Amino acid sequence: NYWNYPIHGAETTEADIEKQIMTMITGLLSFLCKTVVKIHGNQFMGTSFKPVTSVTIIPNTTELIEFNSTVSLNCSASGSALSFVWLNGSSEITGGERVVLSDSNKTLTVSNVNRHEGGPYTCEASNAISRAKSEPQTLSVNYGPDIAYVRAVPSGPIYSSGSEVILTCSAESSPAAEYQWALDGSVLSDEGQKLTITDIQTTDNGSYTCIAHNTKTLRYSTSQTINITVVGEL
Structure with a gap:
């Protein structure tokens, strides 16, 4: 309470009122300054920062x-x-x-x-x-293997006996996929991304597929079917 004298009353003078107002202002300023210094100190001056x-x-x-x-x-x-x-x-x-x-x-x-x-x-x-x-x-x-895809060179499906056909399998995979081949659903002993059929004969007729396998994800992907039909010389 910053009022030490009554403002209302016969004995209150103009000087008394001015004195009371100045006392109040001084008290408020003192309070505000102390508050600002306290907050400032806690947030900045009071904290010892260590570099990262x-x-x-x-x-x-x-x-x-x-x-x-x-x-x-x-x-x-x-x-x-x-x-x-x-x-x-x-x-x-x-x-x-x-x-x-x-x-x-x-x-x-x-x-x-x-x-x-x-x-x-x-x-x-x-x-x-x-x-x-x-x-x-x-x-x-x-990841992978994604969808396996087989490409035949030359493209078929009809080939003359004695010719050569190369089937190449690809599938996006990390690590790189391992590949096996199947003929009419039976897995062949051939492994690798390419299957080369030299001196092709009618015994090679059938539907070829490639199976891609990722040894990390343990996932498999089977390609579309490539049909091969061998006839006499074209």
Whole structure:
């Protein structure tokens, strides 16, 4: 209470009123100054910031299977009052349906990863006086094989006996797919991306398919059918 004298009353003079007003203003200014200094001290002068150092990404795994695996990346850093930002390449990462930022953005979790989410990932840590980035972290996302496809050279389906036919199978896969061949549904001993039939005969007639296999994803893909019919010289 900054009023020491009654304002209303016969004995109150104009000088008394001015004195009371000045006392009130002085008290309010003193209170405001103390409040500002207190807030300022807590937020800035009272905090001893340590610069950001040793920013490192720690993944729970780096070997992933497309659509099956979930990866968690933890950002470790030294310093005080840290904030964290994640980047995939040069793009900042925000949360989404399969992407979760947790623990004050220290942890990035991506579920059901796809082949385009292998990174490189970087974590940037910062505070009021400094910032630093981690080394890039790349993930190995194994995928495929996608749809296998067979190409015949020369194209058929009718070939003259004694000629040569080369069947080539391809399927997008990481790591590269392994290939087997089948004739009329029975697996042949031939392996590899190419099946070469030299001096082709009527005994080679039938429907050929290729089976692509990824040893990491344990997935298979069977190609379309290539029909071969051998006749006498054309």
